[in-house]
Amino acid sequence: MSDALLAAYDAVLFDLDGTVYHGTRVIPGAPETLRAVREHGTAVRFVTNNASKPPEDVVAHLTGLGMPADPGEVHTSAQAAAALLKERLEPGSVVLVVGTESLAALVASAGLRPVRTIAEAAGDVAGVVQGHSPATTWADLVEAALAIRAGAVWVASNVDPTLPSERGLLPGNGSMVAALRTATDREPLVAGKPAPLLFDTAARTAGAHRPLVVGDRLDTDIAGAVAAGLDSLVVLSGVTTPATLLGASPAERPTYVAADLTGLGQRADLLAIGGKAGWRVTHSDDVLVVSGTGEPLDLLRALCPVAWESGTTGTRGDGEAARAALTELGLV
Known part of the structure; x- marks a missing residue:
């Protein structure tokens, strides 16, 4: 791989859904490519907007699909959301959680008190954090809407409208965020991509000075790379199509394009737009x-x-x- 795109970068920051896998289905070529990246000595990081799983579960999922990883290589929007709340709220503040138990655990580890209802708070709710969970109900959105209207800081792990799966595109966290946006006339603080925080953190932990971002979404992966000042490769194995790529705004334009992750083994000049x-x-x-x-x-x-x-x-x-x-x- 000495003349491949990979050789020009000291770390690769991979998206997961739509880039490495579709739910329980591996995207062809992903295991072989990841193995080649590691054998080349290039640092690997997984940067995902999916806030429903802790890093340990992401690692278990990757390992089960034939792609062994380490929890320290995984950076999720849930982690970024908890960090953002910690920056903005006083220690011990009450945060209403709309999302999984793993998101609530991250809130607690940030020194904040997670609750599920306003009644449980027994006082003011200082923050609302919203991450993807298939179990989210209308009742959860009711509690969040009331807290947001009362002045709570609202943090969304991400605003992806869809989530790629083996069955096709499913409603993502952004769809639920849109419901609360309509109900509250408020805008959330967004912790995940396209905000640069996740990429900055992943690159720093890898000790990387010239990382490459690889993902399938223009509005999150590529826009996040542009915001962070990083080169990017868009793969056509997920959400982005040739038609959407032609219509990309300046903030969503990648450096390279490939059909899938196997493009990392090709020459940079061949992949460059x-x-x-x-x-x-x-x-x-x-x-x-x-x-x-x-x-x-x-x-x-x-x-x-x-x-x-x-x-x-x-x-x-x-x-x-x-x-x-x-x-x-x-x-x-």
């Missing part, structure tokens, strides 16, 4: 005109800068090869 041999992309009459021949992903890499500069995402292929590549990318 920009012009590629064999493809010609021009902007004419509010459409991106493509001609030439080559790999569809190379075409996508060549399309991105022209689309981003022109603000145009519509495409037209001149020639059979161009039309076939656009079709494979889902861009026609």
